Amino acid sequence: MLAWLLALPRSAKRMISVAIDTVFLSLSIYLAFVLTQNGNARQLSDITLAFIITLPLTLLIFTKLGLYRAVIRYVGQHALGAVLFGILGSAALLAALFMFFDVEQRTNLVIVYALIALVTSGGVRLLARMLLEQRNNGHKTRVLIYGAGSSGRQLAQALMNGDQYHPVAFVDDDNTLQRSTILGIPVGSPNNIPGLIKQKNIGRILLAMPSASRGRRREVLDKLEALPLPVLSIPGMSDLVNGSMRIDELQDVKIEDLLGRDPVAPKKKLLHANIKGKVVMVTGAGGSIGSELCRQIIRCEPLTLVLFELSEYALYAIEQELKALICNECLEINLVPVMGTVQRQSRLESVMRAFGVHTVYHAAAYKHVPLVEYNVVEGVRNNVFGTWYAAEAAIKAGVETFVLISTDKAVRPTNVMGASKRLAELVLQALAQYQTKTRFCMVRFGNVLGSSGSVVPLFREQIRKGGPVTVTHKDIIRYFMTIPEAAQLVLQAGAMGKGGDVFVLDMGEPVRIAELARRMIHLMGLEVRDEEHPHGDIEIKYTGLRPGEKLYEELLIGNNVRKTEHSRIMAADEVCLSWPEMEHLLARLDTACNRFAVEDIIALIRSAPTEFNYSNATSDLVVNAACPVDTRKQLEVLAAADTSRPLVTVLKQTEGKQQIA
Template identity: 60%
Template sequence: MNLINYIFQIPRPAKRAVSLTLDTLFISSAFFAALFVRFDSLEPLLTADNWLLLLSTLPLTLLAFIRFGLYRAVLRYIGPHAALTVLVGVSVSVLVLVLASFFLHLPVPRTVPFIYAAFLLILVGGSRFVVRAIAMQGKKRGRERVVIYGAGSSGRQLATSLMHGKEYEPIAFVDDDENLQGNFVLGRPVYAFKELQGLLLDRTVRRVLLAMPSLSRSTRSKIIAKLEPLSVEVLSIPGSADLVSGEAKIDELREVAIEDLLGREPVEPKPQLMSANIFDKVVMVTGAGGSIGSELCRQIIKYKPKMLILYELSEFALYSIDSELKRTIDKQKLDVKVRPIIGTVQRQNRVETVMRTFKVQTVYHAAAYKHVPLVEYNIVEGVRNNVFGTYYTAEAAVNAGVETFVLISTDKAVRPTNVMGTTKRIAELALQGLAKRQSATTFCMVRFGNVLGSSGSVVPLFREQIKKGGPITVTHKDIIRYFMTIPEASQLVIQAGAMAKGGDVFVLDMGDPVKISDLAIKMVHLMGLEVKDENNPHGDIEIKYTGLRPGEKLYEELLIGDNVEKTSHPRIMTANEVSLSWTDMFKLVDELDEACHNFEIEKIQKLIKEAPTGYVPSSELCDLVWKERPAYREGSNVVGLHTTL
């Protein structure tokens, strides 16, 4: 093995010289061996005619090998193409031998060329594949043994790539196709799924690699559901779209996407709805650097707006999405202007100036504070950003002549138990009031649940906790949530906005709710680990239940009442819900403004309780500043204090 490693490490020109020398020896040996087999005597080896025949054949054969690229092939990665090259080269050599015999009048028996061809194939071709086998055997040492699920073209490509790598050694395939089961693919056996558990029993195989990029999400979900109880780490190759576009390679293994666990098939967006408020228009996204805002921007540029305004308070978030979009525009050669604007939605003059300056036609309002406990700890800022930020931005849109205004709302606005959800419901009421007051700007709001991978999402948190060895923290054993991918949610928001008539409350079909504790268990199993509990005290990852956080609900809802109607899109519904007149809405906003200015936390809570929001707090007031300043609660001169601050 040391000799083989030494040969592989010498320079390429030296390797080619060694190959040429060996092939010279192989051609000579094949020729004389053919004569010996034919005549069963060493006498023909000593005749000048046969030596002349060899000297005529040898250089032309080597020249053919050189021309066909045999010496450019890397022995460690030699494959079918090199075998074909050897076969063609040997055929040329036999032809040269026959022609040399004819023109030089040096007759040889008719069986000699055939025997010569057989020996030459064995020596030239066989030697190369022997060296390759020795090299591959050496590389197998220390590599992790894995099973590939899927023996189709993607599985074969993945296996070939891994065999040439240094990390994994594919030992078998698993496939549901009965025609493949029991056969060998690339020298590896193909098993049925029921036989997989036997491969995992000795724990020498700890990973299963999914090689099915083109399967539907529901089918992948069923396969993953079968693998999950086995507590084996499951990795997946990139999706077919990424592979075709060249954005990913087949051996770039990834953790199983959480959307594959949910198994919900996304509905293809309708192009006419996607482009209605975007194509050749000036579009503005507030909160453009956030999870939803940034994905909205990615979707929007696909439909060729005249200009996209990125409005964001966080400098870093704005820089990140601006840079990403400009790279995408350059790569795809899109004719879209992007303008990054720093600003807060709490300053109407700033927002309105931007809208007027760029003549904005469509606004997607994603700027908001969405983290439930943090808003509970910072009530005034939650109200300021979510209620007044929406109100000021909407008023600015009316004054600037914006055509369509779409609010990104949340399922937590339905019968809220926390300030965040309540402020989003009041933001909805404000837009409904504005829709009644005027008709130039079309207002609507889109309500949906949790999105996968957003800031604060449990999925990346659980992954991080598992990688650190646990424990996984879940607030309650029975807590459930609705989930949707960020791209799907963003596409549905855009399509819902295109269907708005004014004051509409759109509700997205989120599919079936997911029990968070079950999600945590599945994630543990799919990372090749076991849950540690009373039934399995020697498990790997413990799940700790920490109790509901301030304002947190066990169950989220999407509808306040039962007045829901279907739309032209199967995943978008419209709800008919209670609203306020503009007079009542303005009165509420004015009183909230004064209470926020004076930092009257109890009054803020009273006002949002009295509003038609259905707000029933699930915990005591826990604003951090208010709790630390008893003077506020004892009725001291808070106006004067506010002024000094």
């Protein structure tokens, strides 16, 4: 019956509402007559006539007040107000007619009629709403909201009007809110969550703490992790304030909440020093780090921002995003999208000269460790020579400041990517000693959350697909930082450089990747499948370290580190080469790259103060393809027996004829 009524067209539902109001208003006047007239039949005809006259007028008032446009399942204060004013209008008309017909006890009659009509007409709507809510809530997931503050109340109200979640309980740390009721929902203590889950058959926990610090959110998540339910979170306060997300747009718990690291407010003086009112150029502007640098730079109001990028699509995407940002914030910034590669010095120099660039942030690099291992020459060409060409172009174009985005993998590297970045640092340190036109510095930090290749989105996708979650080693640890925080610190560090400085960002506590995967599985409401829990949901599979990968990363090569004016930026004094020595090394490295002599490239990188510990056989795809399969197997055995020699060395010493070109 209810389903049939709900399926009726709106016009039919309105006619039914009019009919129901007619019945209840008629019942109300009859009950009022019985209660106030002591069965005096002489008055009945006059009362009935007066009511018949006022009934159409009452229904007209209801219509004008929009009562019949209100959707029953969303009946609220407006609809009940329409009922109240409609009944008061009806009572006033009846009072006037009763005076005309000289009805006895008319005051009591009108008051009783108004009260009964208000209860029946308003009550039937509330009852219908309650029945519809119960019907709809039966299909919804029952949820508990952690946080009964303003955001929690707004979330509960939004969910009540939605079709997915039904809030059945609040919990809050505030003792004054506990044992109270908000929007008809009881508020309990966080200590009672396990009991509430069983008692109310809760299927989700929603975190409504957008303004809480990450440290506080981490404490809450530590408590919730052991519960067998998924934990979702409302958007952060910044997203809610700027209108980019609604409060009911629930999302998975952010990894930065698990880390519990609160960003430090930036120092505007440092942020603006190299940017405000100047021409700024970002190489690799379409990458994960480069694009965030551009977003942060825009907010510092440069005169012009030059986006230098090799990928056409990446350049288009970041240009469109920044255009929208400039328009929305009413900024006057000239945006210049330039396609080009950092391996062409003439292109870099012409761009810097044409636009009068003051500051360069060099983010262009090949950074995926395995891919650079598979493509050694291109990795070195892009990371080492690309940095050198960009630096030389900056000197010739009169650029004031040049900031290199480096990596923690440059410290005692075990892979070609890290070694190439360390060599790029050495290039800039040597140039800083050789000339004074351009101020060079480099900023070194670890993994950033959400960058291309980050493990976090990979883990989340693997969990959604049912696993397994792949981790290279059970003991591997990494440092993590959000991209916005890293970009802000890079901009501030660049302002403190005096020439050849190596800045190191404070990355906080290192994170064990296997534990990170385990926590993500738990917070998505699943259980890890292992020997102790053979019937769990998601398996963590250890795949072994990839070529050039090490268990832990470092940020400092030596102990010569000093504090700066920013609490999360340190400066390191490290060994470097003079420019004549560096120039000679680069010339030999260029020759080795032209000959595709991977063994010589590795040896030359080792000869520099890079502390390059490259003990594995080379994974370069072209080198491997140049070696016959049978010979390859024999050489792998030999290389494994003597891990101090790269495979290419073994190849040459064994055959003496194999030429790799």
